Amino acid sequence: MAAKGKMKLAVIGADGQLGSDIVEIFRADHHDVVPLTIGKLDIADSGQVPRVLAEVRADVIINTAAMHQVEKCEADPLKAFTVNALGARNLAQAANSGKARLIHISTDYVFSGSKMEPYLESDCPLPLNAYGNSKLAGELFVRSMAEKHYVIRVSGLYGKTPCLEKGGLNFVDLMLKLARERKEVRVVDDEVLTPTASKEVARQILKMLKGKAENGLYHATAEGSCSWFEFAREIFRLSHSTVTLNKAAPGEFPAKVPRPRYSVLENANLKRQNLNGMAFWQDALAEYMLEKHGIGSAGSQ
Numbered sequence: 109m110a111a112k113g114k115m116k117l118a119v120i121g122a123d124g125q126l127g128s129d130i131v132e133i134f135r136a137d138h139h140d141v142v143p144l145t146i147g148k149l150d151i152a153d154s155g156q157v158p159r160v161l162a163e164v165r166a167d168v169i170i171n172t173a174a175m176h177q178v179e180k181c182e183a184d185p186l187k188a189f190t191v192n193a194l195g196a197r198n199l200a201q202a203a204n205s206g207k208a209r210l211i212h213i214s215t216d217y218v219f220s221g222s223k224m225e226p227y228l229e230s231d232c233p234l235p236l237n238a239y240g241n242s243k244l245a246g247e248l249f250v251r252s253m254a255e256k257h258y259v260i261r262v263s264g265l266y267g268k269t270p271c272l273e274k275g276g277l278n279f280v281d282l283m284l285k286l287a288r289e290r291k292e293v294r295v296v297d298d299e300v301l302t303p304t305a306s307k308e309v310a311r312q313i314l315k316m317l318k319g320k321a322e323n324g325l326y327h328a329t330a331e332g333s334c335s336w337f338e339f340a341r342e343i344f345r346l347s348h349s350t351v352t353l354n355k356a357a358p359g360e361f362p363a364k365v366p367r368p369r370y371s372v373l374e375n376a377n378l379k380r381q382n383l384n385g386m387a388f389w390q391d392a393l394a395e396y397m398l399e400k401h402g403i404g405s406a407g408s409q
């Protein structure tokens with residue numbers, strides 16, 4: 109690491125939702141950031157990964173890249189494992205060669221959802237689908253191989269850069285669009301999660317590095333939890349929308365692939381080290397809507 113705490117970072121998936129916020133937050137804090145998009149580095153390419161990362165010579169490698177569209181992973185589990193599991197293994201090997209710290213992003217979908225109370229890092233994962241299994245395998249490669257690592261599970265991400273893999277509209281932006289186009293919006297109320305702003309995760313990663321967090325597995329999601337219906341209700345409240353919001357009937361939007369009904373994570377490892385910087389989901393949502401859409405202000409009615 110360079111003098112005065114300045115770090116050199118390789119950010120993989122740099123044009124994605126989370127990757128672009130990481131680039132912005134770390135540059136604003138005056139670190140040397142090398143953004144790597146899939147055109148420059150495909151994590152599934154075991155020959156390219158060591159070559160590119162040896163050229164960059166970063167102190168910290170942050171991997172946000174993934175195949176994470178659940179239906180696509182279910183249809184092509186080989187590709188899901190090639191990117192999400194073997195890609196993570198390629199990065200762990202390259203990180204060790206360059207003595208870099210690897211920060212690898214994972215997911216709440218490693219859990220089955222049957223616990224029905226917030227999951228701790230020490231809880232046993234049991235994924236319900238190919239995406240979750242491939243991400244869990246990626247976590248294990250990083251945890252067992254990378255000498256210096258943080259594996260960070262996030263959930264329900266939304267950020268100002270569109271997530272192309274999920275159609276270019278995150279849930280917040282989709283709800284705002286539907287509210288403009290329709291009289292009524294119907295949303296499921298039987299899936300509970302913690303929506304998390306990608307900018308908050310980027311800030312949290314910076315805090316972990318500066319605070320010299322221990323090696324290991326972390327949950328880093330917003331505080332609190334809600335159903336998708338409750339999330340939509342807060343979006344419409346903050347945007348003063350008059351659209352009618354109703355709960356979807358059971359089975360109205362059948363999921364094609366099984367997914368956890370409850371995937372709230374507790375940031376226990378961050379809290380134990382006094383490093384939890386994650387805001388309540390309502391406050392982070394208000395900040396996002398003000399910044400991206402110029403709508404409302406924190407706490408507005």
Ligand SMILES: NC(=O)c1ccc[n+]([C@@H]2O[C@H](COP(=O)([O-])OP(=O)(O)OC[C@H]3O[C@@H](n4cnc5c(N)ncnc54)[C@H](OP(=O)(O)O)[C@@H]3O)[C@@H](O)[C@H]2O)c1
Nearest residue numbers: 121124125126146150151173174176215262263264265271
């Ligand atoms: N989004 C969520 O709600 C959510 C929830 C829980 C966990 N996560 C995890 O959070 C992380 C970041 O998600 P995100 O929402 O920021 O995703 P995103 O917006 O789709 O960004 C991912 C980026 O990775 C790139 N990428 C895909 N395959 C790659 C490969 N083989 N090599 C290099 N780059 C590749 C994508 O490029 P292209 O767009 O060109 O393919 C994209 O720029 C992922 O690990 C995901 O599993 C996300």
